[in-house]
Amino acid sequence: MTDAALGRVPREFRRSYLGEGSTLLSWLTTTDHKRIAILYAITITVFFFIGGAAIGIVRLELMTPQADVVSADTYNRLFTMHGVIMVWFFLVPSIPTTFGNFLLPLMIGAPDMAFPRLNLLSWYVALLAGVIAIVAIVTGVGDTGWTFYTPLSTEYATGHVAWTALAIFVMGFSSIATGINFIATTHMLRAPGMTWFRLPLFVWAMYAVSIVMVLATPVLAITLLLVMVERVLGLPIFESTLGGDPLLFQHLFWFYSHPAVYIMILPAMGVASEVIPCFARRRVFGYAFMVYAMIAIAGIGFMVWGHHMFVSGQSNFANLVFSFLSFVVAVPSAIKVFNWTATLYRGQITFEAAMLYALGFVGLFALGGVTGLMLACVPIDIHVTDTYFVVAHFHYIMVGGTVSAFFAGLHYWWPKITGRLYPESWARFAAILMFFGFNFTFFPQFILGYLGMPRRYQVYPPEFQAYHVMSSMGASVLAAAYLLPLGYLMWSLFWGRKAGDNPWGATGLEWQTSSPPPKRNFLATPRVMAGPYEYHPAEESPEAAGAPMSREPHRSQGGGA
Amino acid sequence: MHATLPLFPIEASVQAGRTDELFFIVLGMSVVVLGVVAALVIGFAIRYRRGSPAKRGPLPPLISREIEIAWTAGTLFTFLFVFWWASSLQLAAKAPPADAMPIRVLAKQWMWKMEHPNGVREINTLHVPIGRPVRLIMTSQDVIHSFYVPVFRMKQDVLPGRTTTTWFQATRTGTFRLECAEFCGTDHARMLGSIVVMSAPDFALWSEAQPESDSLAQKGAALFRTLGCSGCHATQSAVKAPDLAGLYGRAVRLADGRTVKADDAYIRDSILQPLKDIVAGYQPIMPSFAGAVSDADLQDLIAYVRSLKDGGTP
Numbered sequence: 001m002t003d004a005a006l007g008r009v010p011r012e013f014r015r016s017y018l019g020e021g022s023t024l025l026s027w028l029t030t031t032d033h034k035r036i037a038i039l040y041a042i043t044i045t046v047f048f049f050i051g052g053a054a055i056g057i058v059r060l061e062l063m064t065p066q067a068d069v070v071s072a073d074t075y076n077r078l079f080t081m082h083g084v085i086m087v088w089f090f091l092v093p094s095i096p097t098t099f100g101n102f103l104l105p106l107m108i109g110a111p112d113m114a115f116p117r118l119n120l121l122s123w124y125v126a127l128l129a130g131v132i133a134i135v136a137i138v139t140g141v142g143d144t145g146w147t148f149y150t151p152l153s154t155e156y157a158t159g160h161v162a163w164t165a166l167a168i169f170v171m172g173f174s175s176i177a178t179g180i181n182f183i184a185t186t187h188m189l190r191a192p193g194m195t196w197f198r199l200p201l202f203v204w205a206m207y208a209v210s211i212v213m214v215l216a217t218p219v220l221a222i223t224l225l226l227v228m229v230e231r232v233l234g235l236p237i238f239e240s241t242l243g244g245d246p247l248l249f250q251h252l253f254w255f256y257s258h259p260a261v262y263i264m265i266l267p268a269m270g271v272a273s274e275v276i277p278c279f280a281r282r283r284v285f286g287y288a289f290m291v292y293a294m295i296a297i298a299g300i301g302f303m304v305w306g307h308h309m310f311v312s313g314q315s316n317f318a319n320l321v322f323s324f325l326s327f328v329v330a331v332p333s334a335i336k337v338f339n340w341t342a343t344l345y346r347g348q349i350t351f352e353a354a355m356l357y358a359l360g361f362v363g364l365f366a367l368g369g370v371t372g373l374m375l376a377c378v379p380i381d382i383h384v385t386d387t388y389f390v391v392a393h394f395h396y397i398m399v400g401g402t403v404s405a406f407f408a409g410l411h412y413w414w415p416k417i418t419g420r421l422y423p424e425s426w427a428r429f430a431a432i433l434m435f436f437g438f439n440f441t442f443f444p445q446f447i448l449g450y451l452g453m454p455r456r457y458q459v460y461p462p463e464f465q466a467y468h469v470m471s472s473m474g475a476s477v478l479a480a481a482y483l484l485p486l487g488y489l490m491w492s493l494f495w496g497r498k499a500g501d502n503p504w505g506a507t508g509l510e511w512q513t514s515s516p517p518p519k520r521n522f523l524a525t526p527r528v529m530a531g532p533y534e535y536h537p538a539e540e541s542p543e544a545a546g547a548p549m550s551r552e553p554h555r556s557q558g559g560g561a
Numbered sequence: 562m563h564a565t566l567p568l569f570p571i572e573a574s575v576q577a578g579r580t581d582e583l584f585f586i587v588l589g590m591s592v593v594v595l596g597v598v599a600a601l602v603i604g605f606a607i608r609y610r611r612g613s614p615a616k617r618g619p620l621p622p623l624i625s626r627e628i629e630i631a632w633t634a635g636t637l638f639t640f641l642f643v644f645w646w647a648s649s650l651q652l653a654a655k656a657p658p659a660d661a662m663p664i665r666v667l668a669k670q671w672m673w674k675m676e677h678p679n680g681v682r683e684i685n686t687l688h689v690p691i692g693r694p695v696r697l698i699m700t701s702q703d704v705i706h707s708f709y710v711p712v713f714r715m716k717q718d719v720l721p722g723r724t725t726t727t728w729f730q731a732t733r734t735g736t737f738r739l740e741c742a743e744f745c746g747t748d749h750a751r752m753l754g755s756i757v758v759m760s761a762p763d764f765a766l767w768s769e770a771q772p773e774s775d776s777l778a779q780k781g782a783a784l785f786r787t788l789g790c791s792g793c794h795a796t797q798s799a800v801k802a803p804d805l806a807g808l809y810g811r812a813v814r815l816a817d818g819r820t821v822k823a824d825d826a827y828i829r830d831s832i833l834q835p836l837k838d839i840v841a842g843y844q845p846i847m848p849s850f851a852g853a854v855s856d857a858d859l860q861d862l863i864a865y866v867r868s869l870k871d872g873g874t875p
Binding site for chain 2: 072073076143144145147149151152155156157158240241242243245246247280281286289311312313316319320323324327328330331334335337338339341342344345346347348349350351359362363366367370371373374376377378379380382383385386387447450451452454455456457458459460461463464466467536
């Protein structure tokens with residue numbers, strides 16, 4: 001965009017979204033998707049550290065085989081709190097409500113979400129849910145584990161089970177609102193020329209995850225409502241002696257909670273698919289396959305819930321069907337790992353912090369994935385389900401995968417969001433520390449699990465102590481790695497170098513506007529002329545093998561008219 | 562801190578060997594795949610770092626659309642192979658041998674109660690002979706528990722209001738840990754027990770040394786009278802009710818045309834929810850005994866029905 005063109009735009013349109021008012025009220029009443037993303041980011045950061053503090057005490061307790069830090073009930077409440085907070089108040093909203101909210105309109109060339117006020121409402125609903133959750137925590141969260149299995153949750157558990165369930169119930173409406181908003185925005189507000197197969201993969205990820213949120217979350221809402229009705233009003237839905245069925249709960253719960261795993265991992269895949277091509281200076285390998293893989297994961301992901309129930313008393317036939325479908329759903333995930341790897345081939349790779357996090361994501365996700373295949377084998381699952389093996393597996397996916405990708409996205413888009421650069425060496429150090437801290441924490445848990453250490457145990461046989469000590473030490477390294485970015489990112493807000501519009505030389509539309517972007521994102525509606533990830537000339541693409549060798553600067557997806 | 566660092570649990574049942582074999586094969590395949598991915602990522606990262614002299618330019622024809630289809634198909638077929646193998650193993654191992662020794666297990670917060678066929682009861686300990694298949698017939702009195710013996714690679718949830726079964730055949734003598742694997746409240750981590758696997762002669766000696774206990778079926782017979790079951794189900798009764806002699810294990814035709822097998826779950830349901838499965842040719846007049854009989858009583862009653870041979874007199 002030329003200076004002459006800029007000159008015609010009134011000054012208030014050029015002002016960054018951060019300059020649109022600095023009072024608390026201006027933030028609390030904003031309908032700007034970028035400001036709402038910041039509100040969400042602050043909220044989930046608070047919850048991340050609450051959930052982290054809870055597990056910190058748990059890891060401290062597990063340093064010795066005996067109970068010596070907290071009582072059994074407190075221990076049970078701590079891991080329940082950790083699970084509930086981390087799953088519903090951090091991981092599920094993490095990438096969609098922050099980067100999704102911030103970037104979806106920017107990436108498709110739109111001025112805002114389709115429903116800006118619904119977007120703000122979704123944050124208030126999330127806040128209300130958070131307040132209920134904190135009240136439940138302060139007054140004694142239910143000791144049910146995050147899974148709320150009946151009849152433990154309906155009849156036997158102490159603490160405020162119904163309040164905990166209510167918090168999650170309310171949080172669900174926030175998810176549904178976000179999902180509807182993303183779907184409508186993607187359908188209706190794409191800039192001219194932004195066809196479906198020119199969408200960045202992050203947008204596809206947001207679209208796929210929104211469909212899962214909209215379809216799966218209502219099932220969770222109903223399930224938790226039934227738990228509350230049974231616990232508070234005594235209506236027997238799951239109580240077997242009165243004609244109910246405790247296994248019904250597990251089917252309903254996992255019908256949401258397995259797709260919820262994909263709600264957590266699909267956005268992470270979207271982030272990796274943006275970051276890796278940018279720092280490899282290479283078009284993402286197999287764009288169309290990457291899109292189909294995400295859609296396949298979102299679809300098939302609805303049909304594998306029974307693999308959580310191989311030892312529940314479910315029929316052997318059902319076990320084999322769910323085992324089969326679990327192998328099938330792993331195929332598109334494997335394809336994505338191969339494609340990220342192939343994207344590096346013949347690139348011009350640099351290793352900024354965002355890239356280190358993204359490469360770490362690929363490795364940890366791959367390890368989480370292959371251990372998932374082991375769990376899909378019924379005989380192996382019978383041995384290791386409900387042990388630390390499963391705990392390690394899903395932490396590799398959710399923490400190694402999603403949280404690493406969250407940090408990759410945070411470092412990649414931080415200059416766009418704030419207009420500032422963070423200190424690169426500190427960020428690289430944190431990325432490497434996080435990778436090793438993570439493996440140090442969770443790898444020993446695979447061995448522990450196969451040895452037969454059940455999860456949710458406060459006391460354990462003494463021969464397992466060495467592994468627990470390793471895990472706890474790793475957790476403290478991991479905690480340091482999580483606190484570091486909090487420090488240097490805050491520092492960069494005040495003293496960081498000005499970033500410029502496109503510090504990484506990336507191709508997406510979000511980089512074609514100023515950093516931080518103005519309130520309406522673009523001064524004029526962008527025209528999209530190309531697909532995403534044109535980091536190298538077209539003749540180097542697989543379709544044009546044999547063309548003359550050259551390396552030209554990248555080409556952005558489009559820009560102002 | 563403990564002196565030695567265990568790496569792998571011992572194998573003490575027939576199933577343990579099979580599970581581990583499958584585990585090692587899948588582990589081996591995983592290590593190969595992860596190794597290749599890691600080698601490629603690290604290799605590419607070094608070779609194609611910015612400014613390196615490596616050749617760039619167009620992709621060779623091999624790295625094209627076909628390779629995508631090839632590794633999709635390759636992955637799918639590999640996964641299907643693992644699935645087929647794991648599943649055939651599971652199908653082969655699911656059904657217990659006919660001569661398996663039945664042990665009744667009642668789980669409650671936070672203990673395990675076991676009952677041998679001859680009526681010997683144990684709490685949190687189960688003595689079994691080596692080499693003989695043992696079938697566990699389990700139910701819970703309160704919440705869901707899970708019967709987990711790591712060295713047997715065996716785990717089965719234990720539910721209130723229904724019967725679940727599993728089985729094992731021990732291959733090694735010794736005392737092994739039994740753990741509750743499904744979170745069940747305050748003392749979940751203390752709901753432990755031990756499985757004592759003994760040689761056949763030792764087990765016989767142990768069994769004889771136990772104090773005499775009414776066998777399950779004898780207690781069931783007493784309950785059958787005191788609860789009034791015999792009022793209708795006795796052969797000489799005036800009320801028309803199904804004859805129970807020889808019933809156990811037979812196929813029963815129902816009023817709605819279905820045929821069900823008279824197993825533990827069926828008898829349990831018939832006592833607690835008599836209107837669920839009406840036997841063809843009978844009136845639905847039996848009252849429910851839900852609330853009137855405990856889980857332990859139910860086990861006794863089922864054992865009694867099981868013991869009734871054709872021509873016996875209930």
